[in-house]
Amino acid sequence: MAMRWRDDGFRYGALTRLLHWGTVLLLAWQFTGMGVKLIVGKAPITAFWVGTHKSVGTVLLLVILIRALWGLYNMKTRPAHGGGFWGLAAKAGHLVLYVLMLIVPALALLRQYGSGKPMEFFGLPFIQGGGAETSWMTAPANAAHGLLAWVLLAAIGGHVLMVLVHRYVWKDDTTRRMMG
Template sequence: MSSRWLDSPARYGLVTRLLHWGMAALFAWQFLGMGVKLALGRHALTAFLVGTHKPVGTLLMLLILARGVWGLSQWRRRPPHPPTWVGRAALAGHAALYALMAWVPTVALLREYGSGKGFAPWGVPLFPATGVKQAALMAPANLTHGVLAWTLLALVVGHVLMVALHHLLWRDTTLARMAGRL
């Protein structure tokens, strides 16, 4: 595989970048839809955006799994976090982002399964309709999906602000590693 596809200590490769920015766009779509729902309530735009929430969330779950596998395969090649308190904070922040990116759609899919309604995003059957609700499978998402999704958004905003701090104030190469030329 060409070196531009792989991560290196100096920058992230094309696969990592495509996964990162593709997921960023899909998360933005998800949060936009939920924000419009909160702002407008019942509305045609809300119906359209919220109507895509579950299929897009399923796609995000697939990309999260792919990103996790890819990230583990590139672990030793990636740009390192510096061994400072800022580097440790960045590592902790990234770990929290990944944990929430995995948890939020996982419990949503568990809720779909437990609903007994069946689930077929884009017409691809993932769960058959059983007609039987399983409250124990639905409870984790009912308790955590929304609040942890908004927590994820807060972490994403923090992530973006830290990138801005790195770029504008500290003038280092952090942004270029994920967004710069290959």
Template sequence: MTQANDAALPLRDTALRYGKITRALHWGLGLLILWQLFGMIVKVTLEKSPTVSAIVSSHQPVGLVIFALVVVRILWALMNRSNRPAHGSGLVGLASRAGHAALYALMALIPFTALIRSWGNQRVFAPFGFEIFPAQEPPVAWAVNVAEWHGEMGWLMLVLILGHIAMVAVHDLAWKDNILRRMAGR
């Protein structure tokens, strides 16, 4: 996108395309979530090493940033709900709305369950070096149990992201309706 076109792109969403803020939140969260998923794939597939530990050690602070940005993204989406491009009608529109609702739900629930775990477990939760939750002795059993869903929901998120990407490809390559332009083009 050229500077002139970027300047013409509004901050808020329109019926034709998403605005600068929605795009920044979409792509920024996308990169952070992919980093988290990459880190967990590295953790479960490679042996422990300093490199693996360095990647995995970013999981809590990045997760906290994701949670904060998801709250902002949900509030921003609600503020723009009457201005946003339509998802379409019929079964395709319904599937699109359901897929996006599932992605939003997981973006909120995954870090929320991690925060519950962090609040209730035996370790201090101090991302970025600032203590948010002290260690619990003994750990809070129900909080630890809730957190068992964290990883499973993360893998479900990966499946939904792959489906999201696949549907963008179907829209642009098969249906030729230029759906990607709403979030990435002019």
């Protein structure tokens, strides 16, 4: 049986899964690159990997915006989480993931725009630059881009932990909605 395009009450459809796993890959790229920078320090591999950070992060913001809109559009047709404590915790946890996934790249791009410096998107001119720095645009990311990114990574860790709990402790069908 071909996988459905749209979500239904029991499983996520093909587009939702593509967006979920695409986001996972791109976020893994971002975090591994910054991890390499912290562990290896200045080296050609760091220069290459971190050199893609702004462009990949910009793609991520776009993918996550599409994902959030697709999620809102499908809200009523998605698999339910129930109303008890764990159902509410799942909804709240997913909301936290969305908020952080949007805020982390959005603040960084705002800082980039407000820095007055040019930015390329995979080698193409993207932000012109040339103006003076606008501090209300640069201050939020200076204070919180890296910090909130690590908070996002911790939230992802909690999400994966719950996936394991569903699969191996509670042994229910929840994980098959996105993977089976």
